[in-house]
Amino acid sequence: MLRQRNHRNRLLISIFLLVSILLALTSVMNRKEHSLTPNIISQTIILIRTSNRCQTRLTYLLQSWLSSSLAQQSKIYLFTDRIKKYTDKRVLKSFKTIIETNCSETHGRFDLCCKTAHEFDFYYHLSRTNPDIEWMCRFDDDQYVNLENLYKFLPQFDPFSPYYIGRTSLNHRLKTRNHSQTFTFATYGAGVCFSRSLLARLRPYVSKTIFPHNCIKQRLSDDAYVGFLTEVILNVTLTSFQELFHSHLEKLDMSFRQFSFAYLRRAITFGFAWDRYDLSWLPIIHQLIELIHKGEQQAAERLWLFLRNYEKEHPNRSEYKRDQTCLPSQTERH
Template sequence: SLAKQSKIYLLTDKIRNYSKLNLFKNIIETNCTESHNIFDLCCKTSHEFELFYNLTERNLNLDWMCRFDDDQYVNLNNLYKFLSQIDSSKPYYIGRTSINKRLKIPKHNRTYTFATYGAGVCFSRVLLEKLRPYVNKTILPINCVKRHSPDDVYIGYLIEFVLNISL
């Protein structure tokens, strides 16, 4: 029902099928280009973070931000139950890796991993606040391009290398 969707938002590059708009209560068009290049992926991701920060400024009680691709099935009851057992006042980065090796950081003797956005990722409120200076719409796409990293890889780099928080 639409009432259950009050905290679920659909972000899209472009709304294509206007006849089905009533299926989602909260639809936001990002105006990012529809391509899958690094800049555009990070543009879309920066809109997701901005949405969370804007909602928290309106005093909505949001403990988590989870993002899923449009081809994923999500059992919301199980997701809510799982997240309710985890303390969102601690920095949590929850997801699944898609590669079996850690990525190396050039000129550093460190590695990192990342949660693939293709499998769905959840961030705790505290982690989102720590990420805030790095994920706005101006800086995130540019820094993704500088590091030659798609959105999920760059977010993993920020969380593990910059913030020193593990997946």
């Protein structure tokens, strides 16, 4: 009996040790897998929409958040209407990849929907040869984008789930004539990100031959129609982050003075409206963001205080004035 009991105890101890070793190995493997964080930069494409009428804006982008190094633009793509109309060829040479949409340069509903359809079409074309792309984020040419914050933000979401991320455009929900269900949408002016899962589900509805015409049929802008498709047709709710994404559509009294330094550090986009802040502020804001990234906390806070006080002492900068960064289109000139 004693010999059997000792044998059983030795067997239990052996099993316990074996299980402990297996658990330890599993834990190590899990830690290794967890430490292999995905290369979010290579898995995210950045699309920027502009027009030949707004060539000055591109200079400000290159002086701020958008690197002028072509090697660092491998996943950044510029969309414009007609390349041949550019007078500043040096600006064009500063971009690694430029996609010409041949959509009208005006700001009409059909024209904007045409440009949006080209953005989606480009993603589907690119994804055929780049299956590792997990996110498509698109921005306008009058925005500051904190790319480092964006790349830290996206990994908390599963790209294989349908995600539609941005800033809610209106404080009320919309309704179309043919559908009883209401919906909301992310304003394109604040930047929007789509996961690969949602992009796969959107594909039948956003082709260049279908999307612009259905925009008109529903009497919706391009970003509103994307919201309609996403929430009403695909039943995917907008994931809104009002504190991280900002557009030029925000009220004039929503000035930099009302942002705390901590709030600024977290933000992903800022919208620069010519009737509130002109785009010459972009390089200055970029220097501030760079100080934050470098850990120069005290210098960043001092510059922040200067900018806030400057705005307070120069209220005329918030007065209505014509946008000097975009020339009027041919239709607007007549």
